[in-house]
Amino acid sequence: MQRAIxxxxxxxxxxxxxxxxxxxxxxxxxxVLSNNDxxxxxxxxEVKDLGIKMALPWYQMKxxxxxxxxxxxxxxxxxxxxxxxxxxxxxxQFSPQQEVYSIDECFLELTGMExxxxxxxxxxxxxxTIKQGVGIPVCVGIASSKTLAKLANHxxxxxxxxxxxxxxxxxxxxxxxxxxxxxxxxEVWGVGRRSxxxxxxxxxxxxxxxxxxxxxxxxxxxxxxxxxxxxxLNGEACLxxxxxxxxxxxxxxxxxxxxxxxxxxxxxxxxxxxxTRAAEKLRSQHSLASGIQVYIRTNPHKEKDPQYQQxxxxxxxxxxxxxxxxxxxxxxGLRQIYRSGYAYQKAGVMxxxxxxxxxxxxxxxxxVATQMRSHALxxxxxxxxxxxxxxxxxxxxxGVSQNWxxxxxxxxxxxxxxxxxxxxxxxx
DNA sequence: TCTGGGGTCCTAGGACCC
DNA sequence: TCTGGGGTCCTAGGACCC
Numbered sequence: 001m002q003r004a005i006x007x008x009x010x011x012x013x014x015x016x017x018x019x020x021x022x023x024x025x026x027x028x029x030x031x032v033l034s035n036n037d038x039x040x041x042x043x044x045x046e047v048k049d050l051g052i053k054m055a056l057p058w059y060q061m062k063x064x065x066x067x068x069x070x071x072x073x074x075x076x077x078x079x080x081x082x083x084x085x086x087x088x089x090x091x092x093q094f095s096p097q098q099e100v101y102s103i104d105e106c107f108l109e110l111t112g113m114e115x116x117x118x119x120x121x122x123x124x125x126x127x128x129t130i131k132q133g134v135g136i137p138v139c140v141g142i143a144s145s146k147t148l149a150k151l152a153n154h155x156x157x158x159x160x161x162x163x164x165x166x167x168x169x170x171x172x173x174x175x176x177x178x179x180x181x182x183x184x185x186x187e188v189w190g191v192g193r194r195s196x197x198x199x200x201x202x203x204x205x206x207x208x209x210x211x212x213x214x215x216x217x218x219x220x221x222x223x224x225x226x227x228x229x230x231x232x233l234n235g236e237a238c239l240x241x242x243x244x245x246x247x248x249x250x251x252x253x254x255x256x257x258x259x260x261x262x263x264x265x266x267x268x269x270x271x272x273x274x275x276t277r278a279a280e281k282l283r284s285q286h287s288l289a290s291g292i293q294v295y296i297r298t299n300p301h302k303e304k305d306p307q308y309q310q311x312x313x314x315x316x317x318x319x320x321x322x323x324x325x326x327x328x329x330x331x332x333g334l335r336q337i338y339r340s341g342y343a344y345q346k347a348g349v350m351x352x353x354x355x356x357x358x359x360x361x362x363x364x365x366x367x368v369a370t371q372m373r374s375h376a377l378x379x380x381x382x383x384x385x386x387x388x389x390x391x392x393x394x395x396x397x398x399g400v401s402q403n404w405x406x407x408x409x410x411x412x413x414x415x416x417x418x419x420x421x422x423x424x425x426x427x428x
Numbered sequence: 429t430c431t432g433g434g435g436t437c438c439t440a441g442g443a444c445c446c
Numbered sequence: 447t448c449t450g451g452g453g454t455c456c457t458a459g460g461a462c463c464c
Contacts, residue, residue, distance in 0.1 A: 060431080189462095189463080248435075
């Protein structure tokens with residue numbers, strides 16, 4: 001039986017989320033910026049049409065934004081995450097097997113569902129359901145492997161006559177060849193900028209070229225990863241749907257500062273804040289970490305300023321999920337690598353050697369009473385912060401004024417997750 | 429003034445062991 | 447004269463993704 005995998009991808013997801021609550025943005029050029037209002041991470045079609053590239057720094061496009069009346073929003077992850085959950089939940093009705101691949105896209109297994117009629121018609125019903133139920137526009141690509149499904153989605157998005165749905169399985173080989181010959185190889189999932197350049201040098205320019213290249217040659221010149229991509233392009237499904245989300249093997253929390261930091265006390269506040277957040281993520285997947293890595297750096301874009309970056313891995317005496325232990329280790333690490341005389345732009349922490357909490361190693365000398373008190377305290381903190389808002393209860397070491405905190409100049413209200421910011425309907 | 433954050437997988441190379 | 451070969455584990459770094 002022909003394998004049928006769908007990739008459902010939200011259009012301009014963050015921008016679509018903003019428009020949902022502010023319909024006046026419809027038809028206008030809109031962008032959403034990364035943390036710190038750094039660069040563009042989501043663009044409306046109007047902005048794409050202006051030729052503005054993804055990840056362009058905001059300060060570099062302020063002039064063009066002014067000329068064209070581009071409206072910029074700071075990112076509002078609480079809103080996007082909530083709407084994403086609604087989309088994914090609705091999509092789960094359409095297949096027994098769903099892999100949520102990112103905040104705005106998921107794979108659905110549709111193999112064998114041809115009995116429902118043409119799969120492209122089915123995909124149109126999926127689109128209508130999401131549009132009606134959440135209000136977010138999506139495109140659907142269908143094919144016999146994940147890499148091809150991604151490509152089909154790309155076609156559905158770019159070529160208007162497909163009406164937002166493209167099913168390679170419903171096309172003849174000749175039709176596909178014509179299509180593939182006209183798509184740049186760099187559009188393929190797994191072919192990044194570096195590989196793209198090298199492939200071009202080898203004379204492989206289009207998706208069709210890539211499909212027909214000898215897998216062995218790709219393996220020798222690149223890696224097994226890209227060799228799999230070639231197989232996937234030929235309809236051989238090498239990548240399975242991963243419907244069970246595995247625990248994270250590393251948990252990172254890092255952020256650029258709103259303004260440069262040149263003193264240890266503020267760096268300490270930032271590192272404690274990040275370690276606190278990382279510990280929350282760790283507990284939410286019921287895991288323990290045995291190490292915490294701390295990382296600091298100056299601004300590499302300021303070439304004239306003295307540059308410094310350093311990281312250090314701090315092993316913990318025993319695996320833990322206690323914010324206090326993790327922060328303590330992180331601070332010790334920070335003090336070892338911190339050098340005065342630099343203007344720091346960013347710090348981060350990474351939890352490593354993560355194990356399930358149920359696999360905590362036991363010893364004869366375990367202080368079970370302390371472990372239980374720690375667990376009770378962390379559970380209470382998490383419950384309060386969930387209910388009253390993140391950061392309601394925190395370590396004093398995280399600082400109160402937080403002068404280094406990120407900029408977020410134009411964030412929309414958290415319409416769906418904060419009582420105080422909920423959307424209002426005014427009767428006239 | 430101003431350039432994101434969070435992940436995964438693979439590979440190469442060194443240390444170490446027998 | 448002549449100094450192996452294979453395996454594992456760890457780490458750093460690269461490439462890619464959204």
